[in-house]
Amino acid sequence: MRIINLNPDTDIGASAWFVDLEGHRLLMDAGMHPKREGRDGLPTFKPINNEDVDAIAISHCHHDHVGALPVALRHFPKAHVLMTELSYFIVERVLHNSVNVMTRQRDELGIKEYPLYTHDEVDDIAPVFQGFRYNREVEWAAFHKTRAGFPSPTLEFYDAGHTLGSAGIMIRGKKETLFYTGDVCFHDQTILRAARFEDVKADVLIMESTRGNRLVKKGFTRETEIERLTAAIQRALKRRGCVLIPSFALGRTQEILALLALLMREGKLKQQPVYIGGLGRVFTEIYDLEAHRTHRQHTNLQLREAHNLVVLEKGQAEKMKLSGGRIFVITSGMMAENTAAHDLAARMIGDERQSIFFVGYADPETPGGRLKAAKHGETFVFSPGAGRVTRRCDVQDFDLTAHANRDDLLDFVGQVSPRAVLLGHGGDESRKWFEEQIRARHPKIKIIQPQPGRTVEV
Numbered sequence: 001m002r003i004i005n006l007n008p009d010t011d012i013g014a015s016a017w018f019v020d021l022e023g024h025r026l027l028m029d030a031g032m033h034p035k036r037e038g039r040d041g042l043p044t045f046k047p048i049n050n051e052d053v054d055a056i057a058i059s060h061c062h063h064d065h066v067g068a069l070p071v072a073l074r075h076f077p078k079a080h081v082l083m084t085e086l087s088y089f090i091v092e093r094v095l096h097n098s099v100n101v102m103t104r105q106r107d108e109l110g111i112k113e114y115p116l117y118t119h120d121e122v123d124d125i126a127p128v129f130q131g132f133r134y135n136r137e138v139e140w141a142a143f144h145k146t147r148a149g150f151p152s153p154t155l156e157f158y159d160a161g162h163t164l165g166s167a168g169i170m171i172r173g174k175k176e177t178l179f180y181t182g183d184v185c186f187h188d189q190t191i192l193r194a195a196r197f198e199d200v201k202a203d204v205l206i207m208e209s210t211r212g213n214r215l216v217k218k219g220f221t222r223e224t225e226i227e228r229l230t231a232a233i234q235r236a237l238k239r240r241g242c243v244l245i246p247s248f249a250l251g252r253t254q255e256i257l258a259l260l261a262l263l264m265r266e267g268k269l270k271q272q273p274v275y276i277g278g279l280g281r282v283f284t285e286i287y288d289l290e291a292h293r294t295h296r297q298h299t300n301l302q303l304r305e306a307h308n309l310v311v312l313e314k315g316q317a318e319k320m321k322l323s324g325g326r327i328f329v330i331t332s333g334m335m336a337e338n339t340a341a342h343d344l345a346a347r348m349i350g351d352e353r354q355s356i357f358f359v360g361y362a363d364p365e366t367p368g369g370r371l372k373a374a375k376h377g378e379t380f381v382f383s384p385g386a387g388r389v390t391r392r393c394d395v396q397d398f399d400l401t402a403h404a405n406r407d408d409l410l411d412f413v414g415q416v417s418p419r420a421v422l423l424g425h426g427g428d429e430s431r432k433w434f435e436e437q438i439r440a441r442h443p444k445i446k447i448i449q450p451q452p453g454r455t456v457e458v
């Protein structure tokens with residue numbers, strides 16, 4: 001089996017994996033690096049330019065896994081694109097939104113290469129997308145390359161519990177198997193239930209390592225974290241200040257909306273409008289509509305009925321009054337410039353009554369990451385656009401992650417019992433932790449930290 005990690009960077013970066021299994025070639029994910037600008041954010045396609053790729057399989061619709069799909073299809077115009085049925089309902093919206101974001105960045109930040117693809121191109125490629133149910137075996141090699149005695153390898157999507165439609169991908173050849181976790185969550189979230197990877201065994205495992213640098217403290221539970229967040233929101237609203245919860249549009253927004261709906265039903269929060277973004281609203285609708293296809297809790301909870309959702313229009317974040325206890329669940333999760341979360345935060349940071357609550361990862365080099373790191377009363381550069389600000393508002397961090405904790409992933413390695421593990425989707429420190437722990441527990445497993453663009457034979 002030949003595998004190439006196409007992430008242009010050694011951190012979480014952009015996910016894209018090339019696999020050659022028994023002479024059939026597959027690309028798993030085609031993501032964009034969230035922090036790099038222009039073409040530097042694309043996967044490195046150079047090492048596979050002369051490869052004949054039959055199919056592209058998408059693990060889930062987050063930008064760092066799917067954002068470069070139109071560019072990947074330029075390299076491999078004959079490839080089929082396979083994803084879960086739930087991702088199929090989402091993927092075009094994500095790509096069109098990506099065109100909009102890139103176009104805005106070209107205009108406002110002067111990044112001339114943007115957009116890297118157009119709305120027309122997204123419409124042109126959409127007919128090759130195919131959606132499959134979880135736990136169906138799909139033959140993915142080009143039909144003309146297979147014949148009796150030389151069947152196609154298969155692919156099967158396993159529910160990864162990370163976001164709507166997310167999947168781990170099992171590849172089965174005649175002799176060998178490979179499992180790719182994608183982004184995975186081994187615990188229940190408020191809506192989505194935990195991954196269903198119970199019967200996964202494979203010869204080779206490609207595993208995410210997002211939280212390898214994060215120790216889960218003794219006594220930590222998601223429930224106590226939710227109680228802490230509830231109390232913090234109650235205090236903020238009592239002060240008549242606003243609450244901003246920066247959230248990705250897909251997944252995180254709906255999880256927080258579900259949590260707020262439960263709190264309102266229990267009378268722990270008073271019923272009030274919740275402000276969300278336009279794309280967050282679209283995905284919330286899909287969460288509601290596809291509840292019956294989703295392995296989830298509260299299947300009877302329709303977020304749009306439970307809430308009075310108000311879509312924040314363009315420019316409103318700069319003008320609206322920030323008093324009277326409003327709740328914003330708004331993109332972007334890391335408060336990238338030119339987003340509503342960034343513009344609201346820029347106005348809230350210096351005001352003691354306001355609260356900003358993080359419920360997910362924010363890279364240290366993003367505005368969100370810098371705000372998280374700033375102490376009360378500290379003056380710091382929030383972003384080039386907003387400049388220097390002094391933090392006077394309440395800033396807190398709540399661990400409601402949609403990624404597996406490291407000990408659960410370590411147990412998973414034991415369960416899969418592969419001959420080799422390839423570590424991806426994590427920083428240096430995280431990968432190092434996993435390498436050491438796996439070596440200590442399973443000395444026979446080969447551990448590989450594949451460098452960008454290098455071919456690995458396993």
Ligand SMILES: [Zn+2]
Pocket residue numbers: 060062162163183
């Ligand atoms: Zn993800």
Ligand SMILES: [Zn+2]
Pocket residue numbers: 015062064065183425
């Ligand atoms: Zn990811």
